[in-house]
Amino acid sequence: MTTLTLVQGDITRQSADAIVNAANSSLLGGGGVDGAVHRRGGPAILAECRALRASRYGRGLPTGQAVATTAGELDARWVIHTVGPVFSADEDRSALLASCYRESLRVADGLGARTVAFPAVSTGVYRWPLEDAARIAVDTVRATETEVERVTFVLFDERAHAAFAARL
């Protein structure tokens, strides 16, 4: 049984076994959550991301998939990087967004993580509408069989928090 909780704040200030990063395929950093994770987590995370690019993901981490690295100086054991889809009004990419949550939990299970913090994947630079993203995030985590005991959604601002609260 997984407990779902909500927090408003900065995900890089959370304490959890694993913190999920809203990354991009390059795994080499960016803005938003990704920028904050690498800034606060320090260079060890990027070093592992580069190694993953060189070994397993020469073409980048595909959208909807997830992979773990050290959490560097963050208050966590691992960062799980997942690549959300860019929102499209013409094409339904919901399955890919759901996959981010499912695959991140699968990776968390492989690591033995019991507490996982998620940001609202794809709702920033990738422009996914908040209410719809909240529905996909909450419903997917609820429907996923996992050993993770607590999932915390960490929402940066009041609007995102309200959208997730409404869905929960």
Ligand code: AR6
């Ligand atoms: N803690 C929690 N939530 C945050 C934080 C934070 N420190 N910073 C932003 N948010 P985004 P995406 C919220 O853009 O849409 C990057 O450049 C933000 O308000 O981080 O999946 C990557 O490298 C929004 O609600 O991720 C990719 O290129 C949510 O987190 C691209 O952005 C996600 O916003 C990924 O875009």
